[in-house]
Amino acid sequence: MNQLLRFTTAxxxxxxxxxxxxxxxxxxxxxxxxxxxxxQASSSKKGFDYVDLSLLTDGLCSEREQGITIDVAYRxxxxxxxxxxxxxxxxxxxxxxxxxxxxxxxNLALILIDARKGLIEQTHRHSFIASLLxxxxxxxxxxxxxxxxxxxxxxxxxxxxxxxxxxxxxxxxIQFVPISALHGDNVVNRSEKMNWYxxxxxxxxxxxxxxxxxxxxxxxxxxxxxxxxPHTTEHxxxxxxxxxxxxxxxxxxxxxxxxxxxxxxxxxSIQSGSHLVNEAFAPMSVVITxxxxxxxxxxxxxxxxxxxxxxxxxxxxxxxxxxQRPVNINSKFVVRHTTLETRGILKEIQYKxxxxxxxxxxxxDKLVMNDIARVRIRTxxxxxxDSYRKNRITGSVILVDEGTNETVAAGMIV
Amino acid sequence: MNQxxxxxxxxxxxxxxxxxxxxxxxFERPALLFSGGKDSIVxxxxxxxxxxxxxxxxxxxxxxxxxxxxxxxxYRDWLVNELGxxxxxxxxxxxxxxxxxxxxxxxYASRNALQTVTLLDTIEKYKFDAAMGGARRDEExxxxxxxxxxxxxxxxxWDPKNQRxxxxxxxxxxxxxxxxxxxxxxxxxTEMDVWQYLFAENIPIPKLYYAHQREVIERDxxxxxxxxxxxxxxxxxxxxxxxxxxxxxxMPITGAVESExxxxxxxxxxxxxxxxxxxxxxxxxKRGETAMEDRKKSGYF
Numbered sequence: 001m002n003q004l005l006r007f008t009t010a011x012x013x014x015x016x017x018x019x020x021x022x023x024x025x026x027x028x029x030x031x032x033x034x035x036x037x038x039x040q041a042s043s044s045k046k047g048f049d050y051v052d053l054s055l056l057t058d059g060l061c062s063e064r065e066q067g068i069t070i071d072v073a074y075r076x077x078x079x080x081x082x083x084x085x086x087x088x089x090x091x092x093x094x095x096x097x098x099x100x101x102x103x104x105x106x107n108l109a110l111i112l113i114d115a116r117k118g119l120i121e122q123t124h125r126h127s128f129i130a131s132l133l134x135x136x137x138x139x140x141x142x143x144x145x146x147x148x149x150x151x152x153x154x155x156x157x158x159x160x161x162x163x164x165x166x167x168x169x170x171x172x173x174i175q176f177v178p179i180s181a182l183h184g185d186n187v188v189n190r191s192e193k194m195n196w197y198x199x200x201x202x203x204x205x206x207x208x209x210x211x212x213x214x215x216x217x218x219x220x221x222x223x224x225x226x227x228x229x230p231h232t233t234e235h236x237x238x239x240x241x242x243x244x245x246x247x248x249x250x251x252x253x254x255x256x257x258x259x260x261x262x263x264x265x266x267x268x269s270i271q272s273g274s275h276l277v278n279e280a281f282a283p284m285s286v287v288i289t290x291x292x293x294x295x296x297x298x299x300x301x302x303x304x305x306x307x308x309x310x311x312x313x314x315x316x317x318x319x320x321x322x323x324q325r326p327v328n329i330n331s332k333f334v335v336r337h338t339t340l341e342t343r344g345i346l347k348e349i350q351y352k353x354x355x356x357x358x359x360x361x362x363x364x365d366k367l368v369m370n371d372i373a374r375v376r377i378r379t380x381x382x383x384x385x386d387s388y389r390k391n392r393i394t395g396s397v398i399l400v401d402e403g404t405n406e407t408v409a410a411g412m413i414v
Numbered sequence: 415m416n417q418x419x420x421x422x423x424x425x426x427x428x429x430x431x432x433x434x435x436x437x438x439x440x441f442e443r444p445a446l447l448f449s450g451g452k453d454s455i456v457x458x459x460x461x462x463x464x465x466x467x468x469x470x471x472x473x474x475x476x477x478x479x480x481x482x483x484x485x486x487x488x489y490r491d492w493l494v495n496e497l498g499x500x501x502x503x504x505x506x507x508x509x510x511x512x513x514x515x516x517x518x519x520x521x522y523a524s525r526n527a528l529q530t531v532t533l534l535d536t537i538e539k540y541k542f543d544a545a546m547g548g549a550r551r552d553e554e555x556x557x558x559x560x561x562x563x564x565x566x567x568x569x570x571x572w573d574p575k576n577q578r579x580x581x582x583x584x585x586x587x588x589x590x591x592x593x594x595x596x597x598x599x600x601x602x603x604t605e606m607d608v609w610q611y612l613f614a615e616n617i618p619i620p621k622l623y624y625a626h627q628r629e630v631i632e633r634d635x636x637x638x639x640x641x642x643x644x645x646x647x648x649x650x651x652x653x654x655x656x657x658x659x660x661x662x663x664x665m666p667i668t669g670a671v672e673s674e675x676x677x678x679x680x681x682x683x684x685x686x687x688x689x690x691x692x693x694x695x696x697x698x699x700k701r702g703e704t705a706m707e708d709r710k711k712s713g714y715f
Contacts, residue, residue, distance in 0.1 A: 004422035071577065073558045074551045076604045083422040085602055097579060104581040212419045226435045230468035238467060244432045244583070249418070273463035281418045285431040287466070298439055322579050336584050339439070398584045405588040407578045 002080070005211055007108040008087040008135070010099055010126035015114045016143045019052075020181035021075060021088060027188035028203065030077035072102045081207040096355070096370035097322040099126065100410055103133035104396070107211045110202075111140045115148045115178070119161050121356050127162075128355050131169035132318060132372070132412065134392055137209045138166075138174045141202060145194065146180040152196040168358060170389075173209070177202050215282040216391045220248030220256075221309060222280075222302035223338035223394070228287055240271065240287040241296060246338060246393035247386075248304070250288065251279040257305045258296055259384040264305060265290040282393070299340035301384040301394075309384045309394060314347075317397065317411035318388075319375045321367040325408075328366045333408070334400040335379055338393065342381040343402075350374040374414065388412035423611055426603055430457075431464045432583060433562055433599040434546065438464075438471055440587035441544035441595070445502065447533075448474040450486035451662035452619055453548030455493070456600060456608055459617050462497055473500035475545070477533050479525040480507050481643045481664040489620040504536030521645050524667045534570040537594060544587065544595045552604045562601055568592040605660075609685055613678040623681065625658045625673045636669035660685075 009017050024030075043052045075086040087102030089095070103109065109130040113123055130138055140162055148154045155178045166174060177186055178197055185191030188203045200208070225243040250256070254267045270280050271287040280286045288302065303309060321327055327346060335344035351360040352373040367373055377399075388395030399409040420428065434457075437444045446461060448454045461470045476490060494501045506525050509515050509532045518524060537545055551558045561577055563585045578586055587595055600608070612619060630637045631650045638644060640652045644666045657670035658681070675681045 002422055003419060004425045071559050074602070075558065076552045076602075078604070078606065083604075083607070101579045101581055105583075212417075215419075217418050225432070226439045228465055228468050232467075232469075235467045240467075242435050242464070244428060271466070274466050283425060283428050284420065285428040285435070285464070334588065336586065338584075339436075393582065396582045396584065398581055398586065400586050400588055405586070405590065407581070407586045410579070410581045 002078075002082050003211065004083050004085065005108060005206060005209065006085045006087065006106050007110055007206065008089060008099070008102040008106040008130075009110045010089060010102075010112070010130070015112045015117075016181045017088070017112050020110075020112065020141065020143065020179070020187065021086060022052075023181045023184055023187045024086075024203065025075065025077050027184055028077050028079055072098050079203065079207060084206065095122075095125070096129065096320060096372065099129045100133060100320045100322070103129055103135055104392075104410065106133075106135050107214050108137040108139065108206070108209055109135045111138060113140060113142050113158055113162075115142050115144045115154055115158065118158050119165060123162075124165065124357075125355050127166060127169060127171075128358065131171050134388060134412075135171070136173060136211070136214050138171050139202065139205050139209075140174065140176045141181075142176065142178045143181050145178045145185060145191075146183055150178075150180075150185075150191070150193045152194070155197070175199075175205055177205065216247035216393075217281055218248055219307055219309075219386065219391060220250055220254075220302075220304045221246040221386070221391065221394050222250060222256075222288065223340070224296055224298055224300045224302065225339045226298060227296065238289070239293065240289050241302070242285075242287045243339065244285045245280050245282045247282050247391045248307070249279055249281045250302070255305060256290070256302045257308060258294065259301045259303060259308070259311055260382055261295070261300070263292075263294050265292040265294060267291075299338075301338065303384070309386045311382050311384050313379050313382045314376060315379065315383065315385065315397070315411075316350075316374070316376050316414040318414060319367070319373050319399075319409050319411045321369060321371045321373070321409050323401070323406060323408035324369055326366045326368045327408070332402060333377075334402055335377065335383075335397055336400060337383045337385060337397045340381070340383055342379050342383065344377045344379045344399070346375060347378050348376040350376065375411075377411075385413050387414060423607065423614060426600070426607055427460065427463075427611070429583075429602065430460050430599040433585070433597065434461055434464045436585050437544050437546060437587070437597050437599075440585070443540065443542050444472040444544040444546065444597075445475045445537075445540070445542045446470075446472055447545050447547045448476050448490065449548070449662065450476070450482065450490050450620060451548065452608055452612060452623065453550065453600060453603075455617065455619060456603075456611055457546060457548045458493060458497060458499070459615065460599065470497060470499045472546075473502045473540075475502045475504065475536060475540075475542070477504045477529050477536065478506065479529055479664050480505070481525055481641070481666055483620070483622055483639075483662070483665055483668075485620045485622045486662060489618075502536070502540060504532045504539075506532045508532070509535060521647055523643075523645065524664060526664060526667055537570070542594065543589070544597055546597045546599060548600055549598045550603050550605075550608075551598075551601050560598060560601060562598055563587055564596040564598065565589065566594050566596060570594070572596075606682070606685055609678065609682050613682060619678075620662065622659045622662060625656055625676045625680075627654055628657050628670065629653070630655050630657060630670055637671065638667075638669060639665055641665040 073088045089098045089102040142158050159176045179186045186201045224241045228240040257264050268289045268291050270277050331346050349364050351362045352364045386394040395413040397411040401408045515528045515531050561580045629640045629652045658673040675684045
């Protein structure tokens with residue numbers, strides 16, 4: 001059976017991102033006849049003498065009128081090896097907000113660079129966001145190689161420049177591939193025009209990226225999502241804790257500690273649907289029953305006595321502000337962390353980051369849309385968390401406006 | 415040494431179950447919109463898994479246009495009994511009788527658009543605050559931008575330019591009184607995933623999906639089943655063909671494909687080899703390039 005790989009694409013307006021996605025879908029035979037016919041018709045209507053594959057990813061009519069993409073769109077394709085979910089994010093206005101959204105669930109980021117232009121400000125920005133969101137794998141696609149005569153020197157220069165720049169980032173797995181999305185070189189099929197390139201095609205990289213360790217399988221964390229009590233004669237005393245494993249491995253008989261209460265018990269059974277299983281790991285959705293009857297509810301967390309998350313009301317975050325309305329110190333919010341909802345207050349803005357230069361700006365008292373800042377919040381209830389670096393599930397929060405109910409910020413716990 | 419990773423189907427299942435449980439935890443009156451189609455069938459079975467051994471803690475809601483395939487109705491009643499779940503029916507006929515909508519006439523008459531009003535009325539009548547549906551992002555370009563938790567204003571409308579950002583698996587279901595949410599737990603599934611899952615879990619589906627003999631006409635390149643609600647043009651002559659349906663909408667607008675696939679394995683092979691999208695056989699999506707986007711904005715499924 002094959003696995004699921006989620007990746008995000010980031011690029012600026014004209015670097016051929018839509019064409020690349022269209023090419024992946026087309027060459028992997030994920031495009032249907034009626035979709036292709038529609039795109040052929042639109043291409044000739046626009047007077048193009050080739051099929052504009054970028055039209056395959058065109059979305060809503062309001063976008064087509066303006067020729068832009070307004071939001072994250074999700075695309076799907078599969079090969080015999082893997083199923084892929086693409087979070088396609090636009091490169092222009094509101095880029096940070098959309099990129100952060102697309103990146104939050106991704107295993108891998110595709111960064112596009114126009115071979116003629118080399119690294120530009122947006123390359124830095126996209127790479128920084130990928131590193132901030134701890135996307136484990138990055139593939140840098142040097143696109144439009146056809147426009148630089150498929151020149152190895154151009155490619156090598158960009159690789160060296162990127163390596164020099166990315167040494168400041170926290171990404172361990174970076175690969176590079178020279179492509180032409182328009183003509184299909186090294187996307188799905190090997191290029192005949194770049195014999196100097198000995199590496200894999202883009203699709204081969206996507207099919208073989210090592211994603212097995214992307215989830216944390218060390219630190220056992222189980223946020224309780226819902227308590228199942230059937231109240232039937234057959235299951236009179238059944239009390240099960242439903243949830244999705246956020247980290248580590250839980251086995252039958254394991255001793256568990258419940259936070260915030262601090263009670264301990266042992267796992268009596270683990271159920272997946274109507275099947276009993278011996279162990280559960282991230283990202284499985286299961287139901288756990290315990291030996292003892294304890295008062296446990298949504299928002300509590302099961303962990304192991306010898307490996308506990310932090311339990312604290314003061315939380316340091318890298319925060320991405322996503323709302324039109326700016327925010328000041330002492331503003332209050334609803335805070336959502338795993339299955340817990342509580343209230344919180346913005347206590348302190350330590351510094352704001354210029355995401356193009358990575359310079360820190362201190363003495364900031366408000367944040368505007370697309371700002372990224374290191375902040376401290378204080379929550380009404382203590383939350384059981386890990387650093388985002390250790391666990392992307394127990395290390396992330398969103399802030400919700402109490403008046404409008406909008407999601408206004410995303411936070412990565414430091 | 416055990417392998418600590420899931421297959422793509424297991425991961426999609428775990429994600430969908432998480433979303434369904436999140437709905438029950440965050441809302442007071444959730445419901446599952448059930449059409450009788452394969453996507454809502456998968457949703458119903460996922461719901462059973464999500465709360466086992468308890469019963470599904472929300473009703474199935476069927477918006478009945480009165481133009482359903484008899485096989486769909488038979489399956490619906492069987493499933494409700496099988497799962498031991500409550501059924502709520504909203505009748506489009508009642509909306510018509512109340513003068514709230516006007517029945518379309520002519521050769522292309524359909525009750526598809528009328529359903530939106532009945533759906534919103536039913537949501538209001540039962541005070542549902544979250545309606546789960548089996549829509550998938552791969553179905554249609556307007557759906558590609560949907561959230562798992564999709565906010566609807568007090569008029570039931572969708573505003574694609576003003577959606578809440580959705581990060582990680584932290585779903586924000588907070589709302590004001592009178593507003594509701596549409597939730598799509600199988601957003602990330604494709605048509606192929608749904609078929610593979612039905613096969614892997616051995617889930618029964620309506621007979622319509624399997625190849626069978628049926629009286630059909632061909633109109634605009636689509637095979638439509640004859641029925642009391644399909645007005646034939648003078649030159650349209652019904653013929654018997656061996657067909658199956660890839661989707662399960664209203665009889666007058668759901669196109670059939672010629673097929674010999676009479677088992678799920680054969681259907682999977684056929685889907686894999688197919689060169690046309692499943693909605694390519696739906697007359698409701700052919701009413702213009704933005705048909706789905708327009709309907710979604712006004713509160714459609």
